[in-house]
Amino acid sequence: MMTPILEARHIDKYFKKPVKFQVLKDISFGINAGEFVSIMGKSGCGKSTLLYILSTMDTAYEGELYLNNELITGQNPDKLSYIRNKHIGFVFQFHYLLSDFSVLENVMLPAKKLAEKSPQEIEYDAIGKLQILNIPHLAKKKASQISGGEKQRVAIARALINSPSIIMGDEPTGNLDSHNSDNVFNIFKQLSEEQGLSLLIVTHDEDFANRTHRIVTMEDGRIISV
Numbered sequence: 001m002m003t004p005i006l007e008a009r010h011i012d013k014y015f016k017k018p019v020k021f022q023v024l025k026d027i028s029f030g031i032n033a034g035e036f037v038s039i040m041g042k043s044g045c046g047k048s049t050l051l052y053i054l055s056t057m058d059t060a061y062e063g064e065l066y067l068n069n070e071l072i073t074g075q076n077p078d079k080l081s082y083i084r085n086k087h088i089g090f091v092f093q094f095h096y097l098l099s100d101f102s103v104l105e106n107v108m109l110p111a112k113k114l115a116e117k118s119p120q121e122i123e124y125d126a127i128g129k130l131q132i133l134n135i136p137h138l139a140k141k142k143a144s145q146i147s148g149g150e151k152q153r154v155a156i157a158r159a160l161i162n163s164p165s166i167i168m169g170d171e172p173t174g175n176l177d178s179h180n181s182d183n184v185f186n187i188f189k190q191l192s193e194e195q196g197l198s199l200l201i202v203t204h205d206e207d208f209a210n211r212t213h214r215i216v217t218m219e220d221g222r223i224i225s226v
């Protein structure tokens with residue numbers, strides 16, 4: 001059996017205010033290397049809450065989380081921040097690029113934060129990621145001067161800069177038209193097939209989800225199908 005890249009075991013999460021309620025109920029599942037998985041479920045069922053936990057940003061939960069076979073739960077904040085930068089790439093509905101910075105600078109930022117390579121190496125890597133996304137010609141443009149679809153590609157290049165093992169996305173195509181949404185889907189598919197990258201994408205788009213390897217369906221804080 002393959003060992004999962006990411007594994008959640010019996011995750012429970014409660015919100016205490018305004019009244020105590022259980023938002024995640026005994027969530028267990030894993031993702032293998034190169035798997036492209038979507039998470040679907042009605043609004044409010046707990047998808048974003050789960051993604052925050054899986055991405056190590058929320059540590060207030062019960063249960064265990066493993067990334068590359070390492071127990072993530074209970075690690076100190078510095079270690080978590082390191083693990084997050086090194087192993088996880090994020091793509092959101094709104095791209096969160098710095099608009100006054102160039103495309104290249106935006107893509108380089110997470111690698112500068114990790115500070116394991118020289119600026120020259122980081123620039124070389126960033127250009128490589130822009131090439132994978134077919135946008136090397138945009139390198140010198142300011143992020144404010146490119147289209148929505150282009151911004152989302154830059155956001156994907158940025159998510160790839162530290163060569164993560166998994167990309168997580170919260171509705172990364174939610175803000176795109178169907179043409180650009182297709183582009184993003186194809187890029188993700190290529191990354192999983194050609195580079196063995198795992199992808200975990202929360203989406204409301206059934207066409208998108210139906211084309212991924214597997215759909216995890218949530219209902220009222222539980223996983224009802226994997």
Ligand SMILES: Nc1ncnc2c1ncn2[C@@H]1O[C@H](COP(=O)(O)OP(=O)(O)OP(=O)(O)O)[C@@H](O)[C@H]1O
Pocket residue numbers: 015016017018023041042043044045046047048049050
């Ligand atoms: N900080 C918080 N405090 C209390 N309740 C919260 C908090 N954040 C989210 N919730 C509630 O937890 C539930 C799950 O929210 P979550 O954002 O995870 O849902 P979702 O499935 O991602 O929804 P959507 O598809 O609309 O983005 C909802 O009922 C929401 O109102």
